[in-house]
Every structure is written in C-alpha cells, then in structure tokens.
Amino acid sequence: MRFHTRKLVKPGDLNSNGTLFGGRLLAWIDEEAALYAIVQLENGKIVTKYMSEINFMSAAKQGDVIEIGIEVVKFGKTSLTLNCEVRNKMNHETIVTVDNIIMVNLGENGKPAPHGKTKIEFVKDRLAALGEVD
Numbered sequence: 001m002r003f004h005t006r007k008l009v010k011p012g013d014l015n016s017n018g019t020l021f022g023g024r025l026l027a028w029i030d031e032e033a034a035l036y037a038i039v040q041l042e043n044g045k046i047v048t049k050y051m052s053e054i055n056f057m058s059a060a061k062q063g064d065v066i067e068i069g070i071e072v073v074k075f076g077k078t079s080l081t082l083n084c085e086v087r088n089k090m091n092h093e094t095i096v097t098v099d100n101i102i103m104v105n106l107g108e109n110g111k112p113a114p115h116g117k118t119k120i121e122f123v124k125d126r127l128a129a130l131g132e133v134d
C-alpha cells in the first residue's frame, strides 16, 4: 500500500472526546479516494458509490501526524474498487481501515461510463511515453 497524503490533526478536527472526529477522517479518506481515482482513470467526473466495512481501530489526538494509504482492489468496467488504511505516521499504528471504496467513472451525461483501464499507471510513465519527462 502506498501512503500518499499526510495530515496534521488540529484543534478543529476533534470530537467531544478530544480525539480525531470520525466524520473528518472519512471526509479526508473520501477526498483521497477521489483524487486517486481521478489520477488513475484520467477523468475528473468520478463519484463515490459505496464504502464497506469501516473499522476505527485506534484514536488519533491533536498534534498527531497521520497518513492515508490507498491500494487498488479491482478495476471494473465503470468502477474502481479501492482499499484504505489510515495510520499514525510516527509509529504506524492503524487508526482506521476501509475494506472497499467503490468509485464510479462518469461520462459527460453523468451516467457510469467505461474507463478502459485495467492496471495501475504512474503519471511519470505517461509523461515518459509522451517524451515529457523533466
């Protein structure tokens, strides 16, 4: 699993227990999944369809640095299924796992559209293929 994004837990991110608010964490995960899918599928019109088992394993507290990891479970026809783990950057303690996040690729009409992708691609390889590596 590749951990792309780091977040600092700030006072405005806390719940009434003084730990990281779960809704805030889910918003960060949703944005990360959307970003990942937009880059992989090369389409800005992508929506979250479904999230399965969300397991809050440990609490994060103010001042913690956390990181969000995403990996591909499956390329579908119009969908991309992702898996997510959020962990403490410093000690790698797992904070939450989400087993399946289904992102759906939309066409111009807003309906599911085939994305034509079957495997993970890296932007640097796409650029290299275009002769645009710096």
Ligand SMILES: CC(=O)SCCNC(=O)CCNC(=O)[C@H](O)C(C)(C)COP(=O)(O)OP(=O)(O)OC[C@H]1O[C@@H](n2cnc3c(N)ncnc32)[C@H](O)[C@@H]1OP(=O)(O)O
Residues within 6 Å of the ligand: 030, 034, 046, 047, 048, 049, 050, 075, 076, 077, 078, 079, 080, 102, 104, 110, 111, 112
């Ligand atoms: C980033 C964000 O926060 S976006 C905001 C939140 N999300 C939204 O507002 C989305 C609202 N939902 C919708 O607009 C619609 O449900 C859509 C466009 C996503 C999907 O429409 P549907 O008619 O359900 O699409 P359809 O049945 O063709 O399924 C599309 C794909 O999703 C998959 N899918 C749909 N429902 C599920 C489900 N419950 N579990 C797993 N996969 C599912 C299908 O298998 C299909 O994948 P495939 O083509 O790779 O085989």
